[in-house]
Each structure stands twice: as structure tokens, then as C-alpha cells.
Amino acid sequence: MNAEPDPLPYRDTKPQGSADFYFAINATFRFILGRLGAEAWRRYLAEMGRDYFAPVNAAWRQGGLRAVARYWRAFFAAEPGAVVEVIESADRVEIVVKECPAIKHLRAGQREIVREYCQHCYHLGAARAETAGLTMRLAGGNGACRHTYAPPGVFVAPQEMSAIAEATS
Numbered sequence: 001m002n003a004e005p006d007p008l009p010y011r012d013t014k015p016q017g018s019a020d021f022y023f024a025i026n027a028t029f030r031f032i033l034g035r036l037g038a039e040a041w042r043r044y045l046a047e048m049g050r051d052y053f054a055p056v057n058a059a060w061r062q063g064g065l066r067a068v069a070r071y072w073r074a075f076f077a078a079e080p081g082a083v084v085e086v087i088e089s090a091d092r093v094e095i096v097v098k099e100c101p102a103i104k105h106l107r108a109g110q111r112e113i114v115r116e117y118c119q120h121c122y123h124l125g126a127a128r129a130e131t132a133g134l135t136m137r138l139a140g141g142n143g144a145c146r147h148t149y150a151p152p153g154v155f156v157a158p159q160e161m162s163a164i165a166e167a168t169s
Contacts, residue, residue: 007059007071022102029114038116042123049127060132068093068134068149081105092150103143103167110169117167118142122159125149141165 032041050057060067069088072095076084083099106113118141125147129136135155137148142165148155 045123046127049124057131095147115166
């Protein structure tokens with residue numbers, strides 16, 4: 001039997017992630033944006049996308065869109081409160097986030113959400129996709145969005161940042 005490796009390369013043994021992690025992410029983003037500015041925040045996210053996620057990016061490069069879909073299914077299965085559909089087609093993988101677990105948890109916790117919060121998915125995702133030989137686009141935000149991963153050449157226009165909604169509390 002040739003079992004495929006787990007698409008999540010983490011050592012965590014919990015069946016789901018801890019939703020309070022979203023509080024820490026939001027606070028970290030607020031700190032970096034406030035102290036270092038938006039450009040430093042974008043660099044931080046791009047570096048994390050390339051370096052921290054290197055094992056996943058390598059699996060995506062090797063396994064293509066099928067590996068991307070497997071990863072996102074496993075990722076969101078471990079995210080508490082996620083309502084997400086992963087759609088595979090011949091030239092792309094779309095992650096349709098119907099209810100973002102992070103935004104939902106931050107609102108339930110009455111946190112002031114960093115308005116750029118939803119952009120982090122693009123900056124991380126685009127860096128990861130590029131490392132894996134793919135491209136990524138994001139549309140929506142503020143609780144519901146669509147991530148699309150595809151080979152180069154599928155998208156004819158660059159990402160419009162205005163297509164990513166600002167997060168509100």
C-alpha cells in the first residue's frame with residue numbers, strides 16, 4: 001500500500017488548532033504594522049511564505065495542483081469553525097471560504113481586527129505559490145473570500161489589492 005504523506009508537515013497532535021491563535025496573529029500584525037509599517041509587514045509575510053512554509057511549498061511544486069488541494073482540505077479541517085470548499089479543476093484550485101474561522105473568532109472575542117488582516121492571506125499565498133511555481137489570486141475578505149492557485153499564465157492581470165476587502169470588527 002502506497003499511502004500519501006500527511007499534507008500538513010506539523011508535529012501538532014491536537015485534532016484541531018486553537019482558535020486563540022487568531023488573537024496572537026492579529027496582535028502581531030498590529031505590532032508590526034504600527035512599529036515597522038506596511039512594507040515591513042508585507043516582507044515579513046513573504047519571507048514566512050517562502051521560508052517557514054518551505055516543506056509545503058516543495059510538496060506543492062512536486063505534486064502540483066492536487067497537492068495544493070490536499071493541503072488546503074487538511075488545513076481547513078484542522079481550523080476550528082471553518083466553512084470552506086476546495087474546488088479542483090484542470091487549471092486551478094479554488095478555496096472558497098464561506099466563513100473565515102479567524103474573522104469569526106476575532107469578532108466573537110470582540111477584538112479590533114487589523115484592517116489589513118485579509119491581505120495576509122494574499123501576501124503569504126502569493127509567496128508560497130511563487131516558490132512552488134504557481135500563481136495565486138485572492139478576492140473578497142472580511143469573513144468570506146476566494147483563493148485561487150493556478151499555473152503561470154492562467155491569470156492575465158496582476159492581483160488587484162482593491163479586490164481584497166478590509167477587515168472590520
